[in-house]
Amino acid sequence: MPVIKVENLTHVYSRGTPFEVTSLDSVSLEIQRGEFYALVGATGSGKSTLVQHFNGILAPTGGNVRVCGIDVANKGLRRELWHRVGLVFQQPEHQLFEETVFDDVAFGPRNLGLNNAEVRERVIDALRLVDLDPEEVGRTSPFRLSGGMRRKAAIAGVLALRPEVLVLDEPAAGLDPVSRRQLMERIDRLRGERGITVVLVTHNMEEVARWADRVAVLHKGRLAMEAPPREVFNKTEELRALGLDVPATVELMLRLQARGLPVRADLLTIDEAVVEIARILNMERNMEMRQPGV
């Protein structure tokens, strides 16, 4: 059963003014419960606009969006929607405001009207999930943390809401490679352990290749492709025409093919690539042994 169902969604900013912009143009897609779904597209393709419909921050100007069976255009059910869909915006660390990290993460749960014990439990749980020490970091001011820790604290603020659907808009942009990988691992583990649905907006094709079950490609507000990463990255030329690229492994395999090696190009991770290259090398060696003197 799809947890998010988007039908002919159109969104126009500043309708009826000289600044009118069509950001989304009849986009339809379905995201299944428990899925890791990635959204990619060049800058201005409408990714952020699309995900802001998922928790009712934006209302469709045309078509409709249903999340967990709730029509996002229904203003009466917005609060209900905010409990269920956690949205991590771009650069979420800019939204921290409380005196301590603990209070900031507690902002969401307190708005849910939970009692102190429950709030405390959720905050500690959320901080642990992003690898921050609740005892130590919890008591410091968010403005005194490093950029990466601030980002984690802000993400914890959304996780503390315990959403069924977690939407992340470029969560790893600007982080160092180690934090980047840790963050993605944590998000994926959360999906495995708690069965939440993850929607990831990203520019990083390696992340898509490594984590996503399916990926949607947006181009100028329209859905250009939607398939498992393996299939999408097979259409290298099309992707490049849309201002996107393929992961480094696919690129490597394509170049090896161009040099005449019979490798497969539909590989996503470095591990797969290593196995494939080893296989080809073995094959060549065997052939040499069978034809001595060549």
Place this chain on the structure above:
Amino acid sequence: MINVTIGQFVPGNSLLHRLDPRTKVVCVIATAIAVFIIASWYEFALLTGFVFLSMILTGISAKIFFRGLLSIWLLLAVTFFLQALLTPGEVWFGLGFLKVTKEGLAGGGQIFLRLVLLILIAFLLTLTTSPVNLTAALESILAPLRRVGVPTHELAMMMTIALRFVPTLLNEADKIAKAQRSRGAGFGSGGAMDRVKGLLPLFVPLFAGALRSAEELAVAMEARCYRGGANRTRMHSLTLKPEDYMTLLITFAILAITVWLRYT
């Protein structure tokens, strides 16, 4: 999205867009003076006609002007009714202690028209002039004050930067409000104290962000060797063209007519 029409530039290529910004500033001041001088309905008709004609010449949809007026409808309504109710004179009709007088109605109508005209005149300037051009005009007009030690260039630069950051700040505020609402923040509900507290999640990040961008901007300006107004030239220098002289002539003719009608 937060919508602001006041002071928003609408790009275009009409006669009013092409005029020298200094011409427009001077004409706006002259017309505003005329709006305060006029007293008879004939003069009101003359000025209203002039303003409407200018509005048509901008090629900007009347809707945008109207939307700007709507934002101050309360002020307009209050001044009109106070004037209508509190002016002594011949009673038009009464409801208990409320008495609407003929004089009050006429006076209220005039004040209402005066305010509407003033705002439309201001819109004629701000809708057709980019903020950069506007401050360039002010800097140029205020240039003589430099001699007496007024830092005109710095003031103009501060204004340009302030104007430049209004939309940025609004965008930022919009983004932060969305993010906090996603965490269940309810802006503008509950008692007075709750409401003020409810604004903290919006204002703390907004100010923190503003300070951060101010610092970044200062570094970016210094990196490009900006050091104030001394010997600075402009990429587009301002020059008065024939249509500027014509516009100035017409505007001052109208001002002269109103002065003459009023004081003779």
